[in-house]
Amino acid sequence: MPHPEHGVHSIERHALPNGLRLVLHRDPTLPLVAVNLWYHVGSKDERPGRTGFAHLFEHMLFQGSAHVGTNDHFRHVQSVGGVANGSTWYDRTNYYETLPAQELELALWLESDRMGFLLEGLTSEKLDTQRQVVINERRQRVDNQPYGRASELLFEGLFPAGHPYRWPVIGTMADIESASLDEVQAFFRRHYGPENAVLTLAGDFEPETALASVERWFGDIPSGPAPAPVSAPLSALEASVRLEMSDRVHLPRLYMGFRVEPFGARGWWTAFMAANLLADGKSSPLVDDLVVREELAQDVSAYVYPTEEVGVMLIVATARPGVDVARLESRIRLHLHRLGGNPAAPIAWSIEAELGRARRRALISIHSELQTVDHRADLLSQYATFFDDPDRAFGEATEIERVSESAVTRFAGSYLNAEQAASLVVLPAGA
Amino acid sequence: MSATPDRARRPATGASRLTSPPVFERLELPEGLELYLAPRAAVPLVELELLLTDAGGEKNPSDRPGLARLAAALLDEGTMRRSGPELVADLERRGGSLGSSSDWSSGSLRLSLPSAELEFGLELLRELILEPSFPPRELERIRRQSLAELARRFEQPAVLAEEAFAKRLYEGTVQGELLIGTPSSLTDLTRDEIVSFHARHQKRIGARLVLAGDLPPRGQGRGVERLLGELAFSRPARPVAVSPVALEHVAVVVVDLPEAAQTELRVGHLGVPRRHPDRTALGFLNALFGGKFTSRINLNLRERLGITYGIHSRFVDRRSAGPFVIAGAIANHAVGLAVREILDELRRLRDERVSSSELEETRSYLLGVFPYGLQTVEGIAAKLRDIALHELPLDHATRVLEEYQEISADELLRVARQHLSTDRCVIVAAGPGDDLARQLDGIGALEVRTPRPDGERNRKGLKVFA
Numbered sequence: 020m021p022h023p024e025h026g027v028h029s030i031e032r033h034a035l036p037n038g039l040r041l042v043l044h045r046d047p048t049l050p051l052v053a054v055n056l057w058y059h060v061g062s063k064d065e066r067p068g069r070t071g072f073a074h075l076f077e078h079m080l081f082q083g084s085a086h087v088g089t090n091d092h093f094r095h096v097q098s099v100g101g102v103a104n105g106s107t108w109y110d111r112t113n114y115y116e117t118l119p120a121q122e123l124e125l126a127l128w129l130e131s132d133r134m135g136f137l138l139e140g141l142t143s144e145k146l147d148t149q150r151q152v153v154i155n156e157r158r159q160r161v162d163n164q165p166y167g168r169a170s171e172l173l174f175e176g177l178f179p180a181g182h183p184y185r186w187p188v189i190g191t192m193a194d195i196e197s198a199s200l201d202e203v204q205a206f207f208r209r210h211y212g213p214e215n216a217v218l219t220l221a222g223d224f225e226p227e228t229a230l231a232s233v234e235r236w237f238g239d240i241p242s243g244p245a246p247a248p249v250s251a252p253l254s255a256l257e258a259s260v261r262l263e264m265s266d267r268v269h270l271p272r273l274y275m276g277f278r279v280e281p282f283g284a285r286g287w288w289t290a291f292m293a294a295n296l297l298a299d300g301k302s303s304p305l306v307d308d309l310v311v312r313e314e315l316a317q318d319v320s321a322y323v324y325p326t327e328e329v330g331v332m333l334i335v336a337t338a339r340p341g342v343d344v345a346r347l348e349s350r351i352r353l354h355l356h357r358l359g360g361n362p363a364a365p366i367a368w369s370i371e372a373e374l375g376r377a378r379r380r381a382l383i384s385i386h387s388e389l390q391t392v393d394h395r396a397d398l399l400s401q402y403a404t405f406f407d408d409p410d411r412a413f414g415e416a417t418e419i420e421r422v423s424e425s426a427v428t429r430f431a432g433s434y435l436n437a438e439q440a441a442s443l444v445v446l447p448a449g450a
Numbered sequence: 451m452s453a454t455p456d457r458a459r460r461p462a463t464g465a466s467r468l469t470s471p472p473v474f475e476r477l478e479l480p481e482g483l484e485l486y487l488a489p490r491a492a493v494p495l496v497e498l499e500l501l502l503t504d505a506g507g508e509k510n511p512s513d514r515p516g517l518a519r520l521a522a523a524l525l526d527e528g529t530m531r532r533s534g535p536e537l538v539a540d541l542e543r544r545g546g547s548l549g550s551s552s553d554w555s556s557g558s559l560r561l562s563l564p565s566a567e568l569e570f571g572l573e574l575l576r577e578l579i580l581e582p583s584f585p586p587r588e589l590e591r592i593r594r595q596s597l598a599e600l601a602r603r604f605e606q607p608a609v610l611a612e613e614a615f616a617k618r619l620y621e622g623t624v625q626g627e628l629l630i631g632t633p634s635s636l637t638d639l640t641r642d643e644i645v646s647f648h649a650r651h652q653k654r655i656g657a658r659l660v661l662a663g664d665l666p667p668r669g670q671g672r673g674v675e676r677l678l679g680e681l682a683f684s685r686p687a688r689p690v691a692v693s694p695v696a697l698e699h700v701a702v703v704v705v706d707l708p709e710a711a712q713t714e715l716r717v718g719h720l721g722v723p724r725r726h727p728d729r730t731a732l733g734f735l736n737a738l739f740g741g742k743f744t745s746r747i748n749l750n751l752r753e754r755l756g757i758t759y760g761i762h763s764r765f766v767d768r769r770s771a772g773p774f775v776i777a778g779a780i781a782n783h784a785v786g787l788a789v790r791e792i793l794d795e796l797r798r799l800r801d802e803r804v805s806s807s808e809l810e811e812t813r814s815y816l817l818g819v820f821p822y823g824l825q826t827v828e829g830i831a832a833k834l835r836d837i838a839l840h841e842l843p844l845d846h847a848t849r850v851l852e853e854y855q856e857i858s859a860d861e862l863l864r865v866a867r868q869h870l871s872t873d874r875c876v877i878v879a880a881g882p883g884d885d886l887a888r889q890l891d892g893i894g895a896l897e898v899r900t901p902r903p904d905g906e907r908n909r910k911g912l913k914v915f916a
Binding site: 160 | 455493535539545595602709752753756814824
């Protein structure tokens, strides 16, 4: 199988005098170009009582700028057959569009205009409309979803007061409602300059011409002072945290959250493989045992958040009707115990065999994702933003291959024990 | 550094390079298997899908909703040679994944694999379709799991809205029921019925095999060719079209969810069958009405009124007419407004010719976005699957692109008038009932339904959900 790392040879890196970092990755297979801009700002750069700004900003960045009218960003991109969107997370916000290759200049015009000239077009009327859109987004994604509030509550259990991962990315309803135009403008000035951004182009373009275009569109945008990094000291959980909430749901659900090493660290990849080993695929130990053989769970999944300060591993399982959550939890703990190198009947699957399965499937999934210019551009931006090292984007397969059986066992022994964990049980209201 | 850019106007477009649609092949093997191929060697992956064109939900007997879906779900739960867990473990160890499913038009077995495992994949498909054992233990497990899923839909307003919409739209036909079945049908379905469904609709009838990705060149994959020879299928009889009773008025259904934080809204009526000659023109019309972010309804309800996070519309493709549906989650206080705006927008499509700028914007959107879907093996397989399932010409994509290039505002007006309606449609609003009934008063014949989360009873009088 050709290695996904072969793409590393075609990565070019540049930096503009104003601090904007540029990554170029040429691939002329299809006449498409992905333009991907990461700002190193997320909900962790907010303050309690003033949450949801980064995400609200994601909406405002599509509301026009000095030379681009309201809604014209999407209109320009879509009218040439492009796709565009943005997303916000704890550590970063990304904005991206993929267009026919001949429209690269259009994307650079749009992205540079909102980086350099956003505030000229920002009105309180636009803010009010998007505030309502975001309130509806929160209702749709959180308040009107079964279990919708669960991960917010789990994170409150995992992180102490004042820690920037404690509040939800979308913010609280009260904070969204009270955000003022002045505050929003100040937040923009602080975080959305070229010195805090990475621009990646992936796809069909000539690197020399593209570099000149980027210099032309972005070169005259003044840089601001680099925002102070958020310091996030994190004391150990003194005891395991156990939370409970009720919701309008039919079946109880268990959330187990574990603090693990930050994204990119060797130990983060170990956690990633541990999660895949446990629950990726129908034959994985948790799915096979809990869902298929014992019928304790309706569904079960395990995954790791790629967060920058500290990683978070989650195991989520929905109980079958009539199954007690405590029984579900103790069965999961038996598997975690087994992963820690302690086979105990009836849980005695082979770590080596399961790691092999997880590794092969993870490699396939990396191959599969790298097929699109959008994903490649986003990955390059991610590694450039967090580590100033875009080459690592194509090194994920190596990281996965490097995770050994003994590393997984050690990880399970030291991270997946009760003291590091927060768990949350969602119970049906009125049950 | 280069000269200061002119920011005041949109930059000029560069020289364009055309994308040719992918080359598809169709082979009819002597054994009766229809084979659809999309070779693409860029990544060492293959997608295999065995489409069971005679085994969709439309084949459910009227008193047996859920049969086709249950029969499909059991195909990978065990064979004459080995248990379900054994065969899945074997597959996943090789890096593969497998899904068995059904929709209204077909059943399906779908495999994703490293291309080195292609022979293994074909062998597995052969075993699954020809030698399934339908183990009683797995049937009972899937039955219990499905019953629990049915119960869980009461916590999902969007699912309840979809369900009420389909029920009203397809009243009196099998497509008015849930694909997964009802509590009583799921409780009653027997293994014998599943075995007989397999014999009549899945095994050796109507199968089409879609292969996409890194395939061996013809004549060089001997193992592949031998395995294909063992997969023999006859052609099914022409399917009978499902024709629900046409609506004669506007039917408003309120699904009462007193504590819902938002209202799930669905508005629509029957669309057209996938093979209808107007389908491409309707796709064009839909893009500008509610298919893309800058569509009329999204700009109106989201960007102008701020009463939703997003609203979109689509024509759902089935062998017989699928729904044309407008869907979104709306702020509770603004549902009456949303419905009136949507109906106005629909009327405008029937009353006014689309402006030439909107026509051209939509045209270049649809033409420009075409290569985007060709980046992945999965994307290419999906296009080929559509062709295989609905017996479209292999150069379907080229024809669609040509039609997009030529379509006129007059043609859009014609299809809007012929296929869209505001006086015969279904409106479903799932949210706080009293308030919604007030807001929707006067729009059509109103009916309020109360979903029953705990205690739907089956025919034997037992509580299905404890």
